[in-house]
Amino acid sequence: MIEVSRLHKRFGEVVAVDDVSFSAADGVVTGLLGPNGAGKTTTLRMLTTLIAPDRGEARIDGLPVAANPIEARRRIGVLPDARGLYPRLTAREHIEYAGALHGIAEKVLRPRVEELIDLLDMRSIADRRADGFSHGERVKVALARALIHEPRNVMLDEPTNGLDVMSTRAVRDLIRRLRDQGKCVLFSSHVMQEVSALCDRIVIIARGRVLADGTPEEIRGRAGTENLEEAFVSVIGSDQGLLQ
Amino acid sequence: MTFAVFRKELKDHVRDRRSMLSGLIMPVIGPLAFLGMFTLIASWIRQDKPLIVPVAGGANAPNLIAFLQRQGAIVETAPADFEAQVRDGKLDLALSVPEDYGKEFEAGRSAPVQLFEDSSRTKSRPSVMRARRLLEIYVRRMSALRMIARGVSPTLVAPLEVTDLDLATAEKTAANVLGMMPLFLLMAVFMGGLHLAIDSTAGERERGSLEPLLVNPVRRGAVAVGKWLAVVAAAVTAIVVALLGFMLAIARVPLQDLGIKFHLGAPELIGMLLACVPLAFFAAALEMTAALFARTFKEAQTYLSMMLLVPIIPAAFVTLQPIKTTLPALLVPVLGQTLLMADVLRGEPPPAAWFAAAALSASACAAAMLLWTARLLESEKIVFGRGAGG
Numbered sequence: 001m002i003e004v005s006r007l008h009k010r011f012g013e014v015v016a017v018d019d020v021s022f023s024a025a026d027g028v029v030t031g032l033l034g035p036n037g038a039g040k041t042t043t044l045r046m047l048t049t050l051i052a053p054d055r056g057e058a059r060i061d062g063l064p065v066a067a068n069p070i071e072a073r074r075r076i077g078v079l080p081d082a083r084g085l086y087p088r089l090t091a092r093e094h095i096e097y098a099g100a101l102h103g104i105a106e107k108v109l110r111p112r113v114e115e116l117i118d119l120l121d122m123r124s125i126a127d128r129r130a131d132g133f134s135h136g137e138r139v140k141v142a143l144a145r146a147l148i149h150e151p152r153n154v155m156l157d158e159p160t161n162g163l164d165v166m167s168t169r170a171v172r173d174l175i176r177r178l179r180d181q182g183k184c185v186l187f188s189s190h191v192m193q194e195v196s197a198l199c200d201r202i203v204i205i206a207r208g209r210v211l212a213d214g215t216p217e218e219i220r221g222r223a224g225t226e227n228l229e230e231a232f233v234s235v236i237g238s239d240q241g242l243l244q
Numbered sequence: 245m246t247f248a249v250f251r252k253e254l255k256d257h258v259r260d261r262r263s264m265l266s267g268l269i270m271p272v273i274g275p276l277a278f279l280g281m282f283t284l285i286a287s288w289i290r291q292d293k294p295l296i297v298p299v300a301g302g303a304n305a306p307n308l309i310a311f312l313q314r315q316g317a318i319v320e321t322a323p324a325d326f327e328a329q330v331r332d333g334k335l336d337l338a339l340s341v342p343e344d345y346g347k348e349f350e351a352g353r354s355a356p357v358q359l360f361e362d363s364s365r366t367k368s369r370p371s372v373m374r375a376r377r378l379l380e381i382y383v384r385r386m387s388a389l390r391m392i393a394r395g396v397s398p399t400l401v402a403p404l405e406v407t408d409l410d411l412a413t414a415e416k417t418a419a420n421v422l423g424m425m426p427l428f429l430l431m432a433v434f435m436g437g438l439h440l441a442i443d444s445t446a447g448e449r450e451r452g453s454l455e456p457l458l459v460n461p462v463r464r465g466a467v468a469v470g471k472w473l474a475v476v477a478a479a480v481t482a483i484v485v486a487l488l489g490f491m492l493a494i495a496r497v498p499l500q501d502l503g504i505k506f507h508l509g510a511p512e513l514i515g516m517l518l519a520c521v522p523l524a525f526f527a528a529a530l531e532m533t534a535a536l537f538a539r540t541f542k543e544a545q546t547y548l549s550m551m552l553l554v555p556i557i558p559a560a561f562v563t564l565q566p567i568k569t570t571l572p573a574l575l576v577p578v579l580g581q582t583l584l585m586a587d588v589l590r591g592e593p594p595p596a597a598w599f600a601a602a603a604l605s606a607s608a609c610a611a612a613m614l615l616w617t618a619r620l621l622e623s624e625k626i627v628f629g630r631g632a633g634g
Contacts (some may be wrong), residue, residue: 048459051624074461084452088259089252100248101460142456 001026002047002153002186007056009042016042017053018208024186024201026152029179031199032188033232039208040188041081044157047186048078060153074102077151079159083142085130091141092117092126098145109148116144119177121170136167143174154178156187160194172198196228206236245462249470250477253444257478263439270435271482274428275489281421282497295374298322301341305349305357308341311382317375330360336368337361337375352390423563426585429486430559430578433520434527434552436482437475441531444471445617446544449536454627464621468532472614475528483520487513515588515599519581522603522610526577527555529613536620539629562586574598575605 002024009017017039024030032040045051047058049069058065065072085094095116099109117126120140125133130141139159147154156175160168175198178185189195195202202219204212212219212235216228223231257263300322302309309319323329326338340358349355359379361372388398399405448454457467494508534551538544555578562582567573569587574580580602587594620626 045628050455050458050627070461070463073459076459078456078459080455080459082452082455084454084456086252086256086453087451088256093252093255097248097252098456098460100252101245101457101462103245103461145456 001059001061001184002030002155003059003062004043004047005057005059007043007046007058008054009039009046009051010054015208017046020056020205020208020210022203022210022213024153024184026184027179027182028200029175029185029187029198030201030203031195032186032203032205033192033195034188034190034205035236036190038190038206040190040205041157043205044078044080044155044186044188047155048076048080049073050080074149075151076153076155077146077149078154079139079142079146079156081157083138085133085138085141087131088129090127090129091122091133091137091144094130094141095144095148099148102149104149112148112150113144116147120144120174136163139163139167139171143171147178151183153184154186156185158189159187160189160191192229192232204232204235211235246466246470246473249462249467250473253440253471253474254477257440257443257474260439260443263443266439267436267478267482268485271428271432271486272489274425274431274486275493277428278421278425278490279493279496282493285421286497294318295371295378296320296336297375298326298335298338299341300326300338301343301345304341304343304345305355308357308382311385312378315378315381317378327360330362333362333365333368336365336371339375422589423586425490425589426582427556427559427563428490429483429516429520429585430523430556430582432482432486433479433524433581434531434555436479437477437524437528438531438548438552440478441475441528442535442538442541442544442548444474445532445535446538447541449627449629450540458621458627465615465618468614468618468621472528472532472617475532476524479524479528480521483517483524487516511593512588515593516585518599519584519588519602522606523577523581525610526606526613529610529617533613533617533620536617536626558582569594569598571598571601574602577606577609580605 004023005021007017007020008015020039020043022030022032032043034040042051046053047060047065049065049072052066060072060075063072063075089097092113095113096109099113104112117123120143122137122140122144125137125141130138133141143156143159146156159171159175163171175185175187179200187198196216199216201215202212203210204219212222214222219235220226220228220231223234225231225234257267295317297312297317298320299309302319302321312319322335322338322340326335326340329335330338338360340360342356342358345355345357357379359372359375362368363372384402387401391398391401448457458464491508491513530551531548534547535544538547558579559582562579563586566586567583569583573583584594584599584602
């Protein structure tokens with residue numbers, strides 16, 4: 001369960017996030033949709049405690065993150081905006097490192113690493129160094145290390161950005177599987193098709209503000225159009241950056 | 245968690261060939277330079293062997309023989325077959341004084357002497373040169389005496405008088421070279437972990453792995469300490485490699501023959517280690533803090549190589565112009581360690597309390613830097629670089 005209430009963040013003169021509130025429930029895929037620069041990444045960074053909000057509060061499982069950063073981070077699995085790998089470590093070592101940082105005992109860690117390697121279909125790259133990995137392979141490693149501690153809440157920042165069709169399908173399957181396991185999945189995207197294909201609930205954000213929040217049906221109904229794409233355009237006021 | 249970070253950074257470092265090379269080749273440069281310089285100095289000393297001048301017909305020129313002996317040459321009676329022996333290299337040279345030497349000399353003419361040498365032999369060249377130099381001195385003196393006897397000032401025919409003042413005796417040079425050892429060890433302290441310090445901070449951010457690292461439930465302090473321990477381990481490895489190198493290099497040169505009463509044994513090695521390791525604590529933290537302010541790996545490299553001059557300059561100064569070891573000086577990182585090492589080298593090991601004082605001071609500075617590093621990792625500007633938006 002992820003909740004955000006009246007979050008506000010300013011960088012110098014630029015207001016990146018302006019009074020943003022929404023919540024993402026367990027067993028539901030919530031999409032944070034907005035053009036580039038809308039404040040999605042900043043919002044996620046405040047949820048992962050990497051950035052402190054100027055005002056407002058973010059809560060994970062009802063726990064205010066500002067007061068309990070370590071416990072909050074324990075309860076989330078994050079695919080951050082930056083998903084760099086260590087070129088000299090293998091895929092498996094990346095996952096094991098994340099596991100060690102979560103304090104998972106070796107005995108528990110080993111089978112879990114194998115499970116993730118199978119789940120993300122990374123058997124062939126598991127023991128190769130990350131140096132020559134393709135973009136899709138990198139995202140898989142980053143996803144595996146985000147999920148090593150079986151978090152209740154999963155936050156993915158533009159997970160399918162730049163992926164080919166097969167990798168995109170794999171990531172979508174993973175997101176659905178996480179939802180079916182009852183997890184709270186929050187992911188951000190600037191691609192409308194991505195959000196409409198996956199989300200049970202959509203939060204539209206632009207220029208740091210939440211413009212619409214509801215199920216795809218509710219958003220269509222509010223905009224008075226049968227077409228989700230039309231609805232987005234009418235909510236945001238332009239089609240800037242949303243259509244690929 | 246700290247251990248997990250430490251283990252990962254070390255593994256990463258060991259696999260980085262460039263980083264390992266820069267960390268390990270540098271510390272052996274000092275010992276190699278030592279080996280070269282001491283070998284050179286030892287060869288000078290060999291020149292200081294007494295000059296042996298076999299003379300045939302020495303009785304014909306008693307004054308010349310007496311002069312040679314006063315100048316430190318050992319004058320021997322040449323064997324009968326001295327010509328053959330010089331040709332065969334058994335003798336470096338031989339001097340022959342013909343019978344009419346005395347007559348010619350008395351008459352004020354040029355008295356004949358013959359210097360036998362084999363100019364194709366390099367080995368004998370230093371001895372021949374020295375004998376020739378002695379003979380020239382004798383010629384100059386005699387001509388001066390002859391001119392004075394005729395009422396002419398000898399300076400008239402000597403418009404220039406060049407005096408060679410070689411102040412650097414072999415012993416002094418050897419001591420100076422030995423005095424550079426602290427400088428090389430300081431380089432090991434600062435360079436040993438440099439690459440890792442940059443790679444695990446500025447490099448980590450540049451390749452976009454800092455954000456994924458920090459979303460794990462680990463305190464920033466634990467991340468900083470884990471990385472710091474890895475940098476310290478790399479620096480200590482460099483120090484140990486450098487010390488072992490010096491030990492091997494110094495074992496190969498006969499320091500006693502150079503007039504140096506220094507023995508690089510276990511107590512000296514431990515003293516050097518005790519001085520250097522606490523400084524490595526400080527150097528590692530300092531490098532990490534500075535690197536975090538840089539935007540990229542390259543920029544950090546530029547900053548840090550400039551920053552390294554700051555500790556090296558006072559250390560070089562102390563090496564060239566020794567100052568007395570005092571408590572306040574000991575408390576200054578780098579300076580204190582340089583003084584301790586210089587004292588150990590001089591064979592006057594400082595009391596344990598001094599080592600402790602210098603170590604405590606360096607460790608305290610390291611702790612302060614480490615706290616700063618942890619604070620920087622909390623800062624949004626540092627973690628995301630300039631312009632954290634999106």
